[in-house]
Amino acid sequence: QVQLQESGPGLVKPSETLSLTCTVSGGSISSYYWSWIRQPPGKGLEWIGYIFYSGSTNYNPSLKSRVAISVDTSKNQFSLNLRSVTAADTAVYYCARLPTTRDWFDPWGQGTLVTVSS
Amino acid sequence: DIQMTQSPSSLSASVGDRVTITCRASQSISTYLNWYQQKPGRAPKLLISAASSLQSGVPSRFSGSGSGTDFTLTISSLQPEDFATYYCQQSYSTLAITFGQGTRLEIK
Numbered sequence: 001q002v003q004l005q006e007s008g009p010g011l012v013k014p015s016e017t018l019s020l021t022c023t024v025s026g027g028s029i030s031s032y033y034w035s036w037i038r039q040p041p042g043k044g045l046e047w048i049g050y051i052f053y054s055g056s057t058n059y060n061p062s063l064k065s066r067v068a069i070s071v072d073t074s075k076n077q078f079s080l081n082l083r084s085v086t087a088a089d090t091a092v093y094y095c096a097r098l099p100t101t102r103d104w105f106d107p108w109g110q111g112t113l114v115t116v117s118s
Numbered sequence: 119d120i121q122m123t124q125s126p127s128s129l130s131a132s133v134g135d136r137v138t139i140t141c142r143a144s145q146s147i148s149t150y151l152n153w154y155q156q157k158p159g160r161a162p163k164l165l166i167s168a169a170s171s172l173q174s175g176v177p178s179r180f181s182g183s184g185s186g187t188d189f190t191l192t193i194s195s196l197q198p199e200d201f202a203t204y205y206c207q208q209s210y211s212t213l214a215i216t217f218g219q220g221t222r223l224e225i226k
Binding site: 035044045046047050058060061094101102103104105106108109110111 | 119150152154160161162163164167168173205207209210212213214215216217218219220
């Protein structure tokens, strides 16, 4: 079965770029949409954006100016870049599969905590 | 964006109770509504898709209903492992996917 695993730095300085990678195992990254979702400590879930395996993307309007999601089909990975981070970007970041844009998130990665602090 | 409002925000109940959580959309979303369960320190787990389709492996005490703007998640007889936070999520607006704020289900 498909499994997802996030990886990347757990600490990022303010104004810098947060970069995370999600590695997909147990299945191909092709033919699906892949998404990033985050959850600030003690708060709810916020969708960040998604990418189709072909490279087309869609982002949360509230983050659109700072976000870029990319895909590397040769490595079965997709990545998140979030620029100009502040403490408000401190959160657990999850990657998840989205079968189509009108479907649901399943499965999810275990999540990775990213703290923005100097 | 479509706003998703869950009620209540928190709920205390006992093992064996029947519990209902409501999710209301700010506009009609047909049945593009999904429910997740999240336990502390864990990723959310998909319970119900398309308003009422129970995912494989999810106990039958969970059920979902609704269409348009009003949806419910019902747990027919609470078990100890059901105490968690529940989120609804709409996928009608493919340009802006949104979640409800969550309902925390606690042991009374």
